[in-house]
Amino acid sequence: MARGRRLALSSAVLAVAGAAAGWALSAPERPGPADLPPGDAAAGERVFWAAGCASCHAAPQASGDAMLELAGGVELESEFGTFVAPNISTDPNHGIGGWTVSDFANAVRGGVSPDGRHYYPAFPYTSYSRMSDEDVADLFAFMQTLPAVAGDAPAHRVSFPFNVRRGVGLWKRLYLNDEPQVALAGASEEAVRGQYLVEALGHCGECHTPRAVTGGLETESWLGGRPNITPGGDIADWSEEDIAYYLESGFTPDFDSAGGRMAAVVRNMARLPAEDREAIAAYLKTVPAVGSEVAEGE
Structure with a gap:
């Protein structure tokens, strides 16, 4: 009986300690x-x-x-x-x-x-x-x-x-x-600017990268979701000029047009200077290719 009480008490102490640790670890932090x-x-x-x-x-x-x-x-x-x-x-x-x-x-x-x-x-x-x-x-x-x-x-x-x-x-x-989500060793200044626009400001990965069951991005397949916008995916045969023009006009090389939430993205991107759209295109041609089977297996 005494042993059972000790086990129960130990379990309760561990539960309280775990809850306290979780509470501490989950506290909001102000980094700015x-x-x-x-x-x-x-x-x-x-x-x-x-x-x-x-x-x-x-x-x-x-x-x-x-x-x-x-x-x-x-x-x-x-x-x-x-x-x-x-x-x-x-x-x-x-x-x-x-x-x-x-x-x-x-x-x-x-x-x-x-x-x-x-x-x-x-x-x-x-x-x-x-x-x-x-x-x-x-x-x-x-x-x-x-x-x-x-x-x-x-x-x-x-x-x-x-x-x-x-x-x-x-x-x-x-x-x-x-x-940074990817390493760009030896990349051009244009691609480095594009990395910042895509990974930070444009938050493109939030829609174009597969997610785990927790809702977090599966960054090993960076930008390889649906659609896959890496060099191994849906825009693999687009040139940098094609990508930049799409971000300005919404028209694909096949004369299709952006729809859904991407149409709103194009409206924003069209307001940027041409060099920003060109930088995004340069970055997208530099990121590691993700095969189309990744998106298909989601």
């Missing part, structure tokens, strides 16, 4: 420095379009100037629930009008809110974690010039256990880092 450089709003507009902010945070089907009214509302469906992009306009009550640049950096690169909560990784901070201090500051400065829009976007629709945000902290320990 408080001394970011002064932001340049004009430079930040280029970052804004490269990062695709309007694609999720403008109202669904918005166009023209309405793309700068960041009231949120776009729904992102996943196996874990439906996530809804929030209001990130300059409204101080419903948006981010009351944030500091450090608040913004912590949200964008660390997925942590000003009040210390984890954001769900439907917000692609696992890519934005690679953003430079200058681009974070410039983006924030530009967004401060945009109109305030009152009203909250609808809440996420996420069931247990995924509605326990604290668990996101453990997920971040597996998937949140600021390291």
